[in-house]
Amino acid sequence: MDAFRIEGGSPLSGDITVGGAKNACLPIFAACLLTEETCVIENVPDLSDVRFMAELIEHLGADVKQAGPNKWAITAKNISSKAPYDLVRKMRASVCLMGPLIARLRYAEISIPGGCVIGQRPIDLHLRGLSKLGCEVEVKNGYVYLDARSNLHGNHVFLGGRYGSTVTGTANILMAATLTPGITRIDSAACEPEIVDLCNMLVKMGAKIDGIGSHSLTIEGVDKLNGCTHHVIGDRIEAGTYIVAGLFPGNQITIRGADPSHLSAFIHSLEEADIKIDSDNNIHVTGHAWRIKSKEIITLPYPGFPTDLQAQMATLLAVTPGISIITERIYPHRFMHVSELQRMGAHISIEGSSAIIVGQESLSGAPVMASDLRASAALVLAGLVAQGETIVQRIYHIDRGYESIDAKLNALGAKIERLSSEELPLKLAS
Numbered sequence: 001m002d003a004f005r006i007e008g009g010s011p012l013s014g015d016i017t018v019g020g021a022k023n024a025c026l027p028i029f030a031a032c033l034l035t036e037e038t039c040v041i042e043n044v045p046d047l048s049d050v051r052f053m054a055e056l057i058e059h060l061g062a063d064v065k066q067a068g069p070n071k072w073a074i075t076a077k078n079i080s081s082k083a084p085y086d087l088v089r090k091m092r093a094s095v096c097l098m099g100p101l102i103a104r105l106r107y108a109e110i111s112i113p114g115g116c117v118i119g120q121r122p123i124d125l126h127l128r129g130l131s132k133l134g135c136e137v138e139v140k141n142g143y144v145y146l147d148a149r150s151n152l153h154g155n156h157v158f159l160g161g162r163y164g165s166t167v168t169g170t171a172n173i174l175m176a177a178t179l180t181p182g183i184t185r186i187d188s189a190a191c192e193p194e195i196v197d198l199c200n201m202l203v204k205m206g207a208k209i210d211g212i213g214s215h216s217l218t219i220e221g222v223d224k225l226n227g228c229t230h231h232v233i234g235d236r237i238e239a240g241t242y243i244v245a246g247l248f249p250g251n252q253i254t255i256r257g258a259d260p261s262h263l264s265a266f267i268h269s270l271e272e273a274d275i276k277i278d279s280d281n282n283i284h285v286t287g288h289a290w291r292i293k294s295k296e297i298i299t300l301p302y303p304g305f306p307t308d309l310q311a312q313m314a315t316l317l318a319v320t321p322g323i324s325i326i327t328e329r330i331y332p333h334r335f336m337h338v339s340e341l342q343r344m345g346a347h348i349s350i351e352g353s354s355a356i357i358v359g360q361e362s363l364s365g366a367p368v369m370a371s372d373l374r375a376s377a378a379l380v381l382a383g384l385v386a387q388g389e390t391i392v393q394r395i396y397h398i399d400r401g402y403e404s405i406d407a408k409l410n411a412l413g414a415k416i417e418r419l420s421s422e423e424l425p426l427k428l429a430s
């Protein structure tokens with residue numbers, strides 16, 4: 001397994017461009033199954049999760065081609081209904097195939113994804129929503145069997161759960177409803193920018209959706225959808241990660257390709273920081289160590305502070321004077337990065353679903369282990385700001401959601417070397 005060797009403390013300056021949003025792209029690829037016609041998707045990030053999704057929809061019968069850099073053409077003329085465990089287990093977002101398969105075939109067999117280190121990730125709300133649309137739902141032998149052949153109809157679906165709404169659950173019900181006879185109203189729908197992007201693509205395909213961007217979506221089912229060309233929005237979480245890098249002392253970077261309005265809660269939480277947005281939506285960040293104040297942060301569904309930036313914020317607050325508290329409201333146990341940050345000298349303790357962070361002057365490089373995508377990003381950030389050498393192992397996690405993060409940060413002046421599994425033991429021993 002590859003690793004990153006990071007030499008900390010190099011000043012970062014210059015421009016960095018974020019790719020298309022992974023979490024928009026995955027349901028958008030699934031949405032291509034809703035039509036027999038070709039969909040051309042642009043601004044697709046080159047990520048292992050995107051390749052998993054491409055492999056899955058190809059397995060279902062779609063013709064999936066890379067039509068240029070960051071551009072894919074997907075034609076799903078004839079598709080089948082079974083998404084097997086071997087493919088689904090690689091990526092939880094495979095669950096958002098349920099909606100398109102029900103819409104198109106009225107039947108689906110999808111393996112239930114396995115456990116996830118960031119916490120429990122049930123799909124009860126997805127299944128409840130689909131059953132409201134008339135699906136018979138059976139869970140057996142690790143699969144969920146959905147059958148709506150005799151009765152698929154619009155209905156009122158409430159997607160509110162214990163932790164707010166559900167992002168991929170909203171994507172599923174929305175996609176199913178586009179080809180479901182009658183009117184479907186989804187209340188407590190997720191309104192993340194990635195859901196808005198999906199809605200915008202569905203509208204281009206001929207779907208009738210009202211309330212886009214709100215917590216209440218009304219969908220009037222149509223008989224057929226058409227192909228379209230769609231440009232995926234920039235990745236707000238990748239942008240937020242680079243904002244944190246820019247805030248480390250001595251750095252000055254400009255982040256292009258994201259919509260800063262998608263990061264309002266995150267940027268607002270850093271209001272004392274030197275973050276400026278220009279008229280082209282570029283984000284200019286200058287690091288002044290003494291400016292950032294300790295904080296109290298609570299992760300919430302959009303437009304609240306995103307859970308997917310919680311780990312990166314923990315790294316920033318680990319080197320911010322004062323005591324900060326981060327409370328996780330989406331995944332109460334999503335703190336795997338903490339023990340690794342502690343190995344680098346961070347003073348963080350966990351109390352229930354909160355991390356209490358006592359800011360230190362600096363961190364020190366160490367060998368650390370990535371446990372999931374955003375935890376890996378937090379460790380790469382820690383490696384950039386730490387004194388000395390950090391080796392981040394299991395970086396396949398980061399390759400799932402950050403396109404060429406090493407090359408992008410190195411272009412700003414970072415010193416990140418990608419080590420192969422053969423090189424790693426030598427570096428760790430030296």
Ligand code: EPU
Nearest residue numbers: 023093120121122123124125126161163166167168330373
């Ligand atoms: N939940 C339920 N029942 C359900 C569905 C969700 O109780 O049926 C709970 C979850 O356990 C969680 C909360 O509701 O506590 C929110 O889960 P949600 O369904 O919204 O998460 P998701 O759709 O599985 C997406 C992103 C995640 C991101 C979350 C929250 C994609 C592909 N994934 O997951 O992204 O953390 O929304 O914003 O869109 C990441 O990119 O690193 C990542 C994990």
